[in-house]
Amino acid sequence: MIDLRSDTVTQPTAEMRKAMAEAVVGDDVYGDDPTVNELERLGAELVGKEGAVFVPSGTFGNQLALFTWCARGTEVILGNECHIIQHEAGAASVIAGVQTRPVPAPQGALPVETVRQYIRKRDLHAPASSLVCLENAHSLGRVVSLADMDAIKVLAGGAGLPVHLDGARIFNAALALGVAAREIAARADSVMFCLSKGLCAPVGSLLAGPRDFVREARYKRKIMGGGMRQVGILAAAGLIALRDMTDRLAEDHHRAKKLAQALAAIPGVSINPGETEINLVFFSFPPAVDREEAKRITNFFAERNILINSPDEGVFRFATHHGIGDKELALVLETCKAAFGGCGR
Incomplete structure (x- = not known):
């Protein structure tokens, strides 16, 4: 997971x-x-x-x-x-x-x-x-x-x-x-x-x-x-x-910035990658203001063994950390494209 x-x-x-x-x-x-x-x-x-x-x-x-x-x-x-x-x-x-x-x-x-x-x-x-x-x-x-x-x-x-x-x-x-x-x-x-x-x-x-x-x-x-x-x-x-463990936090920052850049390329996702300064990635997906759409998205990730928090008024927060390596990040990026790009509907 x-x-x-x-x-x-x-x-x-x-x-x-x-x-x-x-x-x-x-x-x-x-x-x-x-x-x-x-x-x-x-x-x-x-x-x-x-x-x-x-x-x-x-x-x-x-x-x-x-x-x-x-x-x-x-x-x-x-x-x-x-x-x-x-x-x-x-x-x-x-x-x-x-x-x-x-x-x-x-x-x-x-x-x-x-x-x-x-x-x-x-x-x-x-x-x-x-x-x-x-x-x-x-x-x-x-x-x-x-x-x-x-x-x-x-x-x-x-x-x-x-x-x-x-x-x-x-x-x-x-x-x-x-x-x-x-x-x-x-x-x-x-x-x-x-x-x-x-x-x-x-x-x-x-x-x-x-x-x-x-x-x-x-x-x-x-x-x-x-x-x-x-x-x-x-x-x-x-x-x-x-x-x-403090120095390795730089790896989390690097992966968070990579995730932010990938999200910015998805139509409908609103994010300024320059505002991702540490390991927390905040982005807006306006359709997720709707409760059912938000639930669809969180379920879509869960079905692919990825846990995310429900959005707050359409705003998501993803956190990178020690358990998110390059292999895990690749799967997250693939799932983001499907979930937010419309392929998961």
């Missing part, structure tokens, strides 16, 4: 499975799991931070950052299409007790002047701003420039606000920008990044930042139920993900 739904569907490599089986473990709540400690050390080093804490998921890491940085009843400024707003089940209001203030963010970049206008001090009617959140790579598949990030960091710093970066795919963004991940992370005070998006680890993310922040985050991780005991079994796969 070829799975284009997400880069979270990757399977652990044989080396990861062996490392997990043989992992030296302790009790992470006591801080004596050596494999977790090594993962946190390496993760912090890669993003240039003083420390890191291992968490179960990207959503957990983002929400832990908000819970750690923000006082209850304050306000977080972030992009209107970012993951924290769109895909984290309203957790900011439940866990951190904060209000989110979404900003229109074309291509994922927060407009500086708009953010400047959105920053508030507490008064009788308004909550105080407590945090600005960025996302890079953006969940819509775009990469935000370092210059855009710099502008927000300067603005936020001048207002006394920390910046948190949702860097779930920070290594994809780093490859696309041609810089090290720490160069992106330097534009934020804290950063979350995933080990299970494209890097083949079965589960887990890291939240990194200043030493005092990480100490407080570790305490609040416990409040959130994130004390995971002998979790070195999972951290062992995360270590391999960080050491061996």
Whole structure:
């Protein structure tokens, strides 16, 4: 089965499975799991931070950052299409007790002047701003420039606000920008990044930042139920993900760009191949706005052992990853031509 739904569907490599089986473990709540400690050390080093804490998921890491940085009843400024707003089940209001203030963010970049206008001090009617959140790579598949990030960091710093970066795919963004991940992370005070998006680890993310922040985050991780005991079994796969799997993301980018170019040649498909910057390919097929047509297309792929998500208002997202090699891509391209070109009707 070829799975284009997400880069979270990757399977652990044989080396990861062996490392997990043989992992030296302790009790992470006591801080004596050596494999977790090594993962946190390496993760912090890669993003240039003083420390890191291992968490179960990207959503957990983002929400832990908000819970750690923000006082209850304050306000977080972030992009209107970012993951924290769109895909984290309203957790900011439940866990951190904060209000989110979404900003229109074309291509994922927060407009500086708009953010400047959105920053508030507490008064009788308004909550105080407590945090600005960025996302890079953006969940819509775009990469935000370092210059855009710099502008927000300067603005936020001048207002006394920390910046948190949702860097779930920070290594994809780093490859696309041609810089090290720490160069992106330097534009934020804290950063979350995933080990299970494209890097083949079965589960887990890291939240990194200043030493005092990480100490407080570790305490609040416990409040959130994130004390995971002998979790070195999972951290062992995360270590391999960080050491061996980040550079190979370039293969996923290459195949995504090839897929985007092929889709652009199909009449009726709307896509700008230049906007495919990482491993996520977004394209529009207007007939798929119709529910029955959308179902026909997803079934057409499924019948050929290819899993895809249903479109959102006619917009599809295909993700390339470790499980999509040249052979699998060729079958995907052939199926796309048949499904969208009309031959599958």
